[in-house]
Amino acid sequence: xxxxxxxxxxxxxxxxxxxxxxxxxxxxxxxxxxxxxxxxxxxxxxxxxxxxxxxxxxxxxxxxxxxxxxxxxxxxxxxxxxxxxxxxxxxxxxxxxxxxxxxxxxxxxxxxxxxxxxxxxxxxxxxxxxxxxxxxxxxxxxxxxxxxxxxxxxxxxxxxxxxxxxxxxxxxxxxxxxxxxxxxxxxxxxxxxxxxxxxxxxxxxxxxxxxxxxxxxxxxxxxxxxxxxxxxxxxxxxxxxxxxxxxxxxxxxxxxxxxxxxxxxxxxxxxxxxxxxxxxxxxxxxxxx
Amino acid sequence: xxxxxxxxxxxxxxxxxxxxxxxxxxxxxxxxxxxxxxxxxxxxxxxxxxxxxxxxxxxxxxxxxxxxxxxxxxxxxxxxxxxxxxxxxxxxxxxxxxxxxxxxxxxxxxxxxxxxxxxxxxxxxxxxxxxxxxxxxxxxxxxxxxxxxxxxxxxxxxxxxxxxxxxxxxxxxxxxxxxxxxxxxxxxxxxxxxxxxxxxxxxxxxxxxxxxxxxxxxxxxxxxxxxxxxxxxxxxxxxxxxxxxxxxxxxxxxxxxxxxxxxxxxxxxxxxxxxxxxxxxxxxxxxxxxxxxxxxxxxxxxxxxxxxxxxxxxxxxxxxxxxxxxxxxxxxxxxxxxxxxxxxxxxxxxxxxxxxxxxxxxxxxxxxxx
Numbered sequence: 299x300x301x302x303x304x305x306x307x308x309x310x311x312x313x314x315x316x317x318x319x320x321x322x323x324x325x326x327x328x329x330x331x332x333x334x335x336x337x338x339x340x341x342x343x344x345x346x347x348x349x350x351x352x353x354x355x356x357x358x359x360x361x362x363x364x365x366x367x368x369x370x371x372x373x374x375x376x377x378x379x380x381x382x383x384x385x386x387x388x389x390x391x392x393x394x395x396x397x398x399x400x401x402x403x404x405x406x407x408x409x410x411x412x413x414x415x416x417x418x419x420x421x422x423x424x425x426x427x428x429x430x431x432x433x434x435x436x437x438x439x440x441x442x443x444x445x446x447x448x449x450x451x452x453x454x455x456x457x458x459x460x461x462x463x464x465x466x467x468x469x470x471x472x473x474x475x476x477x478x479x480x481x482x483x484x485x486x487x488x489x490x491x492x493x494x495x496x497x498x499x500x501x502x503x504x505x506x507x508x509x510x511x512x513x514x515x516x517x518x519x520x521x522x523x524x525x526x527x528x529x530x531x532x533x534x535x536x537x538x539x540x541x542x543x544x545x546x547x548x549x550x551x552x553x554x555x556x557x558x559x560x561x562x563x564x565x566x567x568x569x570x571x572x573x574x575x576x577x578x579x580x581x582x583x584x585x586x587x
Numbered sequence: 588x589x590x591x592x593x594x595x596x597x598x599x600x601x602x603x604x605x606x607x608x609x610x611x612x613x614x615x616x617x618x619x620x621x622x623x624x625x626x627x628x629x630x631x632x633x634x635x636x637x638x639x640x641x642x643x644x645x646x647x648x649x650x651x652x653x654x655x656x657x658x659x660x661x662x663x664x665x666x667x668x669x670x671x672x673x674x675x676x677x678x679x680x681x682x683x684x685x686x687x688x689x690x691x692x693x694x695x696x697x698x699x700x701x702x703x704x705x706x707x708x709x710x711x712x713x714x715x716x717x718x719x720x721x722x723x724x725x726x727x728x729x730x731x732x733x734x735x736x737x738x739x740x741x742x743x744x745x746x747x748x749x750x751x752x753x754x755x756x757x758x759x760x761x762x763x764x765x766x767x768x769x770x771x772x773x774x775x776x777x778x779x780x781x782x783x784x785x786x787x788x789x790x791x792x793x794x795x796x797x798x799x800x801x802x803x804x805x806x807x808x809x810x811x812x813x814x815x816x817x818x819x820x821x822x823x824x825x826x827x828x829x830x831x832x833x834x835x836x837x838x839x840x841x842x843x844x845x846x847x848x849x850x851x852x853x854x855x856x857x858x859x860x861x862x863x864x865x866x867x868x869x870x871x872x873x874x875x876x877x878x879x880x881x882x883x884x885x886x887x888x889x890x891x892x893x894x895x896x897x898x899x900x901x902x903x904x905x906x907x908x909x910x911x912x913x914x915x916x917x918x919x920x921x922x923x924x925x926x927x928x929x930x931x932x933x934x935x936x937x938x939x940x941x942x943x944x945x946x947x948x949x950x951x952x953x954x955x956x957x
Contacts, residue, residue, distance in 0.1 A: 388683035
């Protein structure tokens with residue numbers, strides 16, 4: 299299948315490109331830099347004013363996986379708007395004349411902000427906070443307007459971990475565990491977090507492609523599907539790595555809050571079945587070795 | 588006397604605001620790109636000569652920074668405004684409205700002790716459908732009508748709970764936002780940007796959610812926006828106004844002088860700081876009736892053409908609840924349609940109307956009218 303990937307140089311995009319190429323898809327990266335994981339790269343800056351015209355000249359794909367994003371963290375407002383909203387608008391404008399069968403957008407559970415109840419399902423208020431959560435939500439809304447042209451599947455991702463990922467809290471734990479360093483867990487290790495190994499995301503994308511949801515616009519939460527504390531993540535990881543790290547819960551508070559997503563819609567609509575925590579950490583530990 | 592920047596200050600609403608500010612003794616600088624679709628390639632025809640004029644794009648960070656020199660108050664009115672057009676010139680709308688606002692806000696934040704207030708133009712379009720009430724279920728806040736319903740030419744809103752027909756009621760600011768066009772999404776983004784950044788940096792921000800604005804200086808040269816202007820333009824050209832659905836959809840038409848009133852009040856009081864406020868009249872009128880009023884006023888015996896087609900993303904009814912504007916701003920709409928329409932038509936008669944057929948054809952080409 300002819301598939302485009304945006305954001306191919308990020309962690310999720312790279313792993314997606316590698317996975318889809320390995321599964322015999324013809325993967326074109328739309329990227330300002332060469333993306334070695336893809337079959338080929340079309341050099342394009344999705345935030346440039348002429349991006350829609352560049353896209354219009356390309357042969358239409360069957361599926362677009364839109365993973366281009368400015369990731370959470372510090373940065374100028376303008377950069378979040380440019381990467382998360384403006385790039386999305388340019389992409390769909392460029393696809394209007396020859397729309398793909400489906401666009402899969404890797405969004406984020408951050409669109410829920412700090413929910414009053416967990417687990418949060420897709421009907422929960424989604425406004426996000428500026429800049430990251432809100433701009434990702436706005437990109438979702440733009441894609442919703444495109445459903446008359448293409449089936450849209452929005453996958454709201456939790457924190458994603460895997461080899462070569464630098465950003466997630468599980469990867470931070472792994473770096474300490476690999477060095478057998480002590481691990482301190484804030485809020486006594488009782489904080490509930492939602493995280494997935496990248497391979498679960500790859501399977502979710504596979505399932506979207508092979509058995510897409512029935513509706514023309516679908517939002518699906520992805521996540522571990524269970525109330526899981528940072529202590530449980532840390533213990534499973536230390537066990538999987540055979541690490542000698544001591545795990546110490548400390549009272550210090552954190553600005554983070556308890557969160558996990560209701561994934562029943564993804565289970566039902568794309569047969570999403572995340573690995574157990576123990577299995578997930580084994581896969582991750584094998585990657586790290 | 589304050590030093591005030593008005594982005595989009597050469598446009599329809601912006602130029603009226605500039606006039607009012609200058610009348611009140613303020614020093615005004617205008618930043619406006621003079622977009623050809625609005626200004627027809629001509630210079631700034633409505634720009635107050637006492638205003639300082641900078642031509643350029645609000646996305647140009649250097650220019651915006653320059654435009655903010657010495658400024659204490661910003662009226663952010665620059666925006667691309669065609670709902671239908673936004674659905675195929677998507678990048679252009681997001682660039683101008685989202686990216687442009689982000690550029691402006693970053694420049695404002697860098698000068699934050701200097702900027703005392705930001706007034707941003709928002710839009711009723713961000714609500715999507717207005718508020719409704721069901722006899723059986725009470726208040727309901729429906730999303731857009733499903734495609735199957737529209738294909739059946741069943742236009743009125745069904746209660747999402749029991750399926751009975753729901754009645755439109757005034758829409759207040761607490762109604763959840765369901766923007767249904769790229770334009771509406773971009774206006775929602777603009778408003779939220781300004782309010783969130785304002786709160787974060789203690790820069791008082793007032794977001795004014797305009798309902799359907801009409802009045803003199805409305806660009807007849809722009810066939811993509813403003814139902815009064817579009818209908819008037821067609822009538823002047825001897826053509827029937829084309830009305831989607833059955834013409835019984837209602838809107839809240841507010842005269843531009845009442846929009847100016849709200850903008851002046853937003854500057855004079857701090858009671859609406861950090862708030863979004865509806866600016867309309869609270870009185871609904873059907874699109875058919877507006878068409879007939881315009882034809883009558885222009886002495887044209889031309890009936891509207893009811894197309895029974897629908898336009899992607901269109902809503903059925905939305906009329907403002909202006910309680911918050913009354914309470915916080917002391918706003919009271921002064922111009923009734925019966926007075927405002929003749930004034931609009933005096934303006935219209937002096938204008939060369941563009942043919943709107945192309946705009947409709949573009950919508951049909953993109954399958955946005957069915």
